[in-house]
Amino acid sequence: MHEQRKQSVPPFEAETLAYKIRNSLYLNITNRCTNVCIFCPKFKEYKLYGNDLLLKSEPSFEDVMDAIGEPVAIDEIVFCGFGESLLRLDLLVRIAKELKQRYTYRIRINTDGQANLVYGRNIIPDLAGLVDCISVSLNAPDPSTYIRLCNTPFGADGFKGVCDFIGAAKNLIPEVIATAVNVPGVDMEACRLLAESLGVAFRVRGFTNG
Numbered sequence: 001m002h003e004q005r006k007q008s009v010p011p012f013e014a015e016t017l018a019y020k021i022r023n024s025l026y027l028n029i030t031n032r033c034t035n036v037c038i039f040c041p042k043f044k045e046y047k048l049y050g051n052d053l054l055l056k057s058e059p060s061f062e063d064v065m066d067a068i069g070e071p072v073a074i075d076e077i078v079f080c081g082f083g084e085s086l087l088r089l090d091l092l093v094r095i096a097k098e099l100k101q102r103y104t105y106r107i108r109i110n111t112d113g114q115a116n117l118v119y120g121r122n123i124i125p126d127l128a129g130l131v132d133c134i135s136v137s138l139n140a141p142d143p144s145t146y147i148r149l150c151n152t153p154f155g156a157d158g159f160k161g162v163c164d165f166i167g168a169a170k171n172l173i174p175e176v177i178a179t180a181v182n183v184p185g186v187d188m189e190a191c192r193l194l195a196e197s198l199g200v201a202f203r204v205r206g207f208t209n210g
């Protein structure tokens with residue numbers, strides 16, 4: 001698998017499995033998503049800060065660890081590419097375990113918060129002790145706005161699922177942050193109040209896909 005990946009790169013542009021932004025190393029382990037968010041830049045192109053995040057195939061554990069290499073000048077490693085990392089839960093857990101054994105870097109997951117709906121169980125205990133921070137894309141203050149923005153396949157349950165996921169994560173993960181993309185017309189203050197009612201911090205993310 002790994003040799004095939006190496007041989008298939010030229011003459012094509014190399015895909016990016018690990019990319020650095022400031023003091024964070026981001027891991028791009030899947031392009032699959034549960035949602036189809038209307039603001040997602042990937043529907044225009046899979047480029048981010050000059051990195052090509054379009055995967056030719058889903059990387060293996062060895063592929064990702066090779067891409068991480070021996071990182072320098074970073075504080076944290078983040079599971080966040082153009083895809084929902086928790087759709088590859090087993091791989092993510094295996095990588096996080098390996099990283100915790102090798103390094104002291106903080107480990108963060110950026111997620112849509114629907115993994116418990118996808119798996120039909122609470123997956124937060126799988127991450128406890130391995131993940132230091134989970135940033136959950138709340139994105140809306142109510143189910144109808146969430147459906148409109150994120151096209152969740154779970155309908156009204158999708159929004160409730162995100163809120164429940166935040167509540168479950170708060171009990172076992174040291175830091176949980178709810179975020180919302182500042183889409184015009186979406187009430188950021190209502191999102192903030194909801195996040196606070198769920199007992200977590202809130203952060204607004206820039207809307208760039210205009």
Ligand code: SF4
Pocket residue numbers: 032033034035036037039040041042081082083084112
């Ligand atoms: S979950 Fe993230 S990567 Fe997936 S469509 Fe939404 S914004 Fe894009």
